[in-house]
Amino acid sequence: MTTAALFLLLFGCMLLGMPIAIALGFSSIVTILLFSDDSLASIALKLFEALSAHYTLLAIPFFILSSQFLSTGGVAKRLIRFAVGAVGHIKGGLAMASVLACMLFAAVSGSSPATVAAIGTIVIAGMVKSGYPKAFASGVITNAGTLGILIPPSIVMLVYSAATEVSAAKMFMAGFIPGLMMGGLLMVAIYIVARIKRLPAQPWPGFREVGAAAFSASGGILLIVIVLGSIYGGVASPTEAAAVSAVYAFLVAVVGYRDMGPLKETPWRRAGERIGALLLRHTWQVPLAIAQSVVHPEVRKTVLDASKVSIMLLFIIANAMLFAHVLTTERIPHQIAETIVSHGLEPWMFLIVMNLLLLAAGNFMEPSAILLIMAPILFPIATQLGIDPIHLGIIMVVNMEIGMLTPPVGLNLFVTAGITGESIGWVIKAVLPWMLLLLLFLMLITYIPSISLFLPDYLDRLQGYG
Amino acid sequence: DEPTVIKFSHVVAENTPKGLMAQRFQELVAEKTDAEIEVEVYPNSQLFGDDKVLEAMLLGDVQMAAPALSKFSRYTDVLALYDLPFLFEDLDAVDRFQQSEEGQAMLNAVADKGLIGLGYLHNGMKQLSASKPLRVPEDAEGLKFRIMSSDVLEAQFEVLNAAPLKKPFSEVFTLLQTKAIDGQENTWSNIYSKKFFEVQPYITESNHGLLDYMVVTSKEFWSRLTDEQRTEVKAALDEALAYGNQIARDKAIEDKEKIAESGRTEIIELTPEQRAQWVEAMRPVWRQFEDDIGAERIEAAYRSNDD
Amino acid sequence: MLRRLIDQAEESVISLLLVAMTLLVFYEVILRFGFGTGLSWGQEATLHLSAWFVLFGASYGIKVGAHIGVDAFVRLLPPLGQRLISALAILLSLVYCGLFLYGSWVYLAKMHLIGIELEDIPIPAWLAHGILLVGFALLSLRLLGLLYRVARGSATGFQKAGEAEQSLRLADELKRDEVGSNAERAS
Ligand code: NA
Ligand code: NA
Numbered sequence: 001m002t003t004a005a006l007f008l009l010l011f012g013c014m015l016l017g018m019p020i021a022i023a024l025g026f027s028s029i030v031t032i033l034l035f036s037d038d039s040l041a042s043i044a045l046k047l048f049e050a051l052s053a054h055y056t057l058l059a060i061p062f063f064i065l066s067s068q069f070l071s072t073g074g075v076a077k078r079l080i081r082f083a084v085g086a087v088g089h090i091k092g093g094l095a096m097a098s099v100l101a102c103m104l105f106a107a108v109s110g111s112s113p114a115t116v117a118a119i120g121t122i123v124i125a126g127m128v129k130s131g132y133p134k135a136f137a138s139g140v141i142t143n144a145g146t147l148g149i150l151i152p153p154s155i156v157m158l159v160y161s162a163a164t165e166v167s168a169a170k171m172f173m174a175g176f177i178p179g180l181m182m183g184g185l186l187m188v189a190i191y192i193v194a195r196i197k198r199l200p201a202q203p204w205p206g207f208r209e210v211g212a213a214a215f216s217a218s219g220g221i222l223l224i225v226i227v228l229g230s231i232y233g234g235v236a237s238p239t240e241a242a243a244v245s246a247v248y249a250f251l252v253a254v255v256g257y258r259d260m261g262p263l264k265e266t267p268w269r270r271a272g273e274r275i276g277a278l279l280l281r282h283t284w285q286v287p288l289a290i291a292q293s294v295v296h297p298e299v300r301k302t303v304l305d306a307s308k309v310s311i312m313l314l315f316i317i318a319n320a321m322l323f324a325h326v327l328t329t330e331r332i333p334h335q336i337a338e339t340i341v342s343h344g345l346e347p348w349m350f351l352i353v354m355n356l357l358l359l360a361a362g363n364f365m366e367p368s369a370i371l372l373i374m375a376p377i378l379f380p381i382a383t384q385l386g387i388d389p390i391h392l393g394i395i396m397v398v399n400m401e402i403g404m405l406t407p408p409v410g411l412n413l414f415v416t417a418g419i420t421g422e423s424i425g426w427v428i429k430a431v432l433p434w435m436l437l438l439l440l441f442l443m444l445i446t447y448i449p450s451i452s453l454f455l456p457d458y459l460d461r462l463q464g465y466g
Numbered sequence: 467d468e469p470t471v472i473k474f475s476h477v478v479a480e481n482t483p484k485g486l487m488a489q490r491f492q493e494l495v496a497e498k499t500d501a502e503i504e505v506e507v508y509p510n511s512q513l514f515g516d517d518k519v520l521e522a523m524l525l526g527d528v529q530m531a532a533p534a535l536s537k538f539s540r541y542t543d544v545l546a547l548y549d550l551p552f553l554f555e556d557l558d559a560v561d562r563f564q565q566s567e568e569g570q571a572m573l574n575a576v577a578d579k580g581l582i583g584l585g586y587l588h589n590g591m592k593q594l595s596a597s598k599p600l601r602v603p604e605d606a607e608g609l610k611f612r613i614m615s616s617d618v619l620e621a622q623f624e625v626l627n628a629a630p631l632k633k634p635f636s637e638v639f640t641l642l643q644t645k646a647i648d649g650q651e652n653t654w655s656n657i658y659s660k661k662f663f664e665v666q667p668y669i670t671e672s673n674h675g676l677l678d679y680m681v682v683t684s685k686e687f688w689s690r691l692t693d694e695q696r697t698e699v700k701a702a703l704d705e706a707l708a709y710g711n712q713i714a715r716d717k718a719i720e721d722k723e724k725i726a727e728s729g730r731t732e733i734i735e736l737t738p739e740q741r742a743q744w745v746e747a748m749r750p751v752w753r754q755f756e757d758d759i760g761a762e763r764i765e766a767a768y769r770s771n772d773d
Numbered sequence: 774m775l776r777r778l779i780d781q782a783e784e785s786v787i788s789l790l791l792v793a794m795t796l797l798v799f800y801e802v803i804l805r806f807g808f809g810t811g812l813s814w815g816q817e818a819t820l821h822l823s824a825w826f827v828l829f830g831a832s833y834g835i836k837v838g839a840h841i842g843v844d845a846f847v848r849l850l851p852p853l854g855q856r857l858i859s860a861l862a863i864l865l866s867l868v869y870c871g872l873f874l875y876g877s878w879v880y881l882a883k884m885h886l887i888g889i890e891l892e893d894i895p896i897p898a899w900l901a902h903g904i905l906l907v908g909f910a911l912l913s914l915r916l917l918g919l920l921y922r923v924a925r926g927s928a929t930g931f932q933k934a935g936e937a938e939q940s941l942r943l944a945d946e947l948k949r950d951e952v953g954s955n956a957e958r959a960s
Binding site: 018022023025039043045051054058111113120235236242243247300306307308309312318369408411419 | 784788790794796798799802806816820824826827828831834835840841842843845847861862868869872873875876877880883902905930941944948
């Protein structure tokens with residue numbers, strides 16, 4: 001009865017187009033009023049607790065901020081230049097380079113649509129110019145863009161950690177190998193198609209260009225070194241690593257790359273400038289620029305954009321915690337878990353059911369919201385069936401990746417349609433063959449836990465016994 | 467008649483001393499009051515975390531909880547007594563003090579905020595773990611220790627010239643594992659259940675402090691019960707607490723043995739001279755909080771070691 | 774004029790809260806890693822800043838249409854139907870705010886009565902948690918404004934500008950500074 005009311009209210013409100021955060025909070029608060037004797041005051045207290053008692057959640061706004069500073073056209077171009085230099089000379093190289101660029105961009109960004117937009121805008125047009133079919137180019141990028149949430153840092157993983165209290169640091173580590181693997185899988189598929197369809201290769205640009213491109217891209221790529229390095233090197237927790245990466249991203253964007261901010265028109269080295277003069281100029285210019293950033297419109301807009309996304313997500317999370325609170329006090333997940341276990345459902349069957357459920361949900365909802373609603377239900381069941389929580393998390397993330405490619409709510413589809421100027425239907429058709437590859441990948445991830453668990457386990461052993 | 471419901475909210479698993487105590491309490495209350503009063507136990511922070519549960523109790527949404535004594539710092543200065551380092555030599559001394567007139571009176575320290583303490587529950591005596599061996603106080607110099615939020619615990623590490631860092635319990639393992647912090651203080655059962663011993667090569671058996679809980683209810687709820695009900699609930703609780711305390715004692719011995727057997731860490735026993743040095747080094751903390759806690763109280767607690 | 778000033782102040786407060794949180798945590802890392810020490814009030818302050826950030830910013834999210842929702846079904850309806858459904862959704866959202874406003878009031882009054890402070894920072898709890906009232910009051914105001922616009926027909930709903938739309942702005946920016954320059958260089 002309570003369960004029915006809770007879910008009917010939630011879905012009813014969502015159908016009305018109510019913001020997901022409010023729909024979650026409203027259905028929870030009304031269910032509590034109807035079926036329990038908790039006071040409204042304690043619900044307000046609970047909401048405040050959800051907002052102020054989870055230190056790990058703070059990693060979300062910090063990573064969004066860092067991602068916002070580095071999700072710029074300038075960074076995307078540098079990463080693409082490096083990727084094209086590195087693998088462009090292979091058959092189908094430009095497409096493989098695009099996948100590589102998506103993987104690199106995924107390592108600075110926590111979001112999939114941003115990855116598609118940043119890389120896709122440049123490389124889809126470039127591939128078409130070089131003789132690739134447009135549908136091929138669009139399909140590859142829309143798929144590769146989903147890596148944004150699998151390769152750390154990942155907002156979706158942080159949301160999973162918040163919902164289940166699984167270590168965010170371990171989730172990040174666990175996403176690393178699957179991310180590389182999926183990128184590799186896409187590249188292999190591209191190579192095979194390129195052989196069959198005789199797709200073009202780019203000329204080898206020479207080591208000098210590749211080196212220069214690598215140096216130019218390093219400012220962005222170093223972010224992932226900082227994030228994973230500081231978590232595993234013992235400097236910081238995920239939250240702290242996120243704050244460090246936000247400060248780093250600001251410095252790279254404003255001082256290093258000068259894509260935005262007060263130094264935008266100021267070159268690192270003026271024509272004919274001597275090193276001494278250059279150093280002297282920078283000793284006052286850089287601190288001044290950092291100070292000026294406070295009032296600089298571009299910098300302020302970047303911070304404000306990050307704020308908007310963060311507020312939206314954290315407000316959903318806080319309300320979802322109320323929702324989870326109702327679920328747990330009504331012991332709903334436990335009841336489902338007990339039913340399932342008593343019917344002798346095997347873990348592999350449960351995983352199939354879970355995948356189908358998540359794929360279906362992925363058609364209609366945004367990943368963070370799905371995780372927040374489903375994780376509290378699926379997590380206790382999986383735990384009872386002996387499925388590793390980290391492995392479960394990676395399965396969920398890969399499902400969310402696929403959800404970004406399925407209509408009607410598929411964020412990556414919208415973005416690709418937007419940048420190519422084609423219809424959603426056209427994009428879906430272009431994406432489909434590559435999405436089958438992703439489904440195959442989901443099967444691998446689901447039934448071979450060690451793909452996800454190898455790296456976190458290995459690092460545990462390294463540090464725990466060391 | 468609808469039974470009166472006592473929602474008992476705590477933050478640990480069901481198989482811990484606190485969790486088992488709560489379950490025992492639930493059974494005993496049902497027995498003694500003929501199901502007139504019903505206890506509902508909510509483990510694992512399902513209802514509220516330790517920081518917010520007392521506020522929820524004051525709002526009338528939770529009737530009982532058992533937060534760590536340090537968690538009462540927002541409500542009274544007096545209970546900081548139990549955080550003082552090297553005040554009690556062992557749990558027997560703690561028991562003697564808690565059952566004394568003075569100890570029982572301290573249950574009322576939060577009365578003016580609308581809360582009533584009903585009894586104490588042990589987790590156990592705290593030990594020091596670290597990434598290097600701690601034998602004398604100087605060994606702790608410059609190290610970073612995780613503490614719970616408490617002024618006394620902060621002062622305790624400051625007098626050692628170590629850095630106390632407040633970090634959530636849930637992050638301690640990762641921070642220790644990655645060596646972002648060097649050490650922490652905890653009871654044998656927490657060090658075992660949270661696997662801290664796997665990532666801390668040395669544990670000094672210091673027994674330097676106490677980690678205990680206070681079972682509380684709200685004045686408002688307590689006064690709503692009849693005299694008879696209060697007597698029965700209190701009797702049930704006392705019995706459950708005795709049961710829980712025994713489990714805590716057994717568990718400390720058991721978990722210490724398991725940690726020793728694991729071979730993952732070295733347990734350092736202090737010689738009487740070394741221990742005296744630690745006591746000497748940390749004693750200034752007492753004076754620092756004398757005014758807040760009350761000198762006679764500290765004196766009375768210290769005397770409980772004599773019997 | 775006044776309106777722009779208020780807008781700017783609101784945006785500045787929100788940005789400032791995010792930046793303050795970030796820098797505070799960053800500073801703690803520097804302190805610990807570089808100097809082996811920490812801030813005893815750092816964690817509590819950061820967590821409260823984040824609560825203020827979200828509760829103060831939630832209404833701004835309504836204003837700029839940042840709160841995502843599922844509008845696939847509403848969009849199937851004709852404009853009038855969309856407006857009617859949206860009006861209902863806004864009214865229910867107002868109920869949500871009303872319930873929280875009442876609950877927050879009772880909660881804060883109790884904290885005020887007992888007179889407890891935060892754990893590590895010596896400020897009264899009711900003051901630190903007071904953002905609950907402020908936040909939900911602002912959210913109600915913004916919802917009323919939206920309801921008015923939906924009634925008049927100048928808006929059809931919550932105007933969601935989701936992650937996809939935001940990413941597309943990035944794409945526009947890239948297109949503007951000439952498409953495909955990299956591909957050309959490579960070919
Ligand atoms: Na990422
Ligand atoms: Na979808």
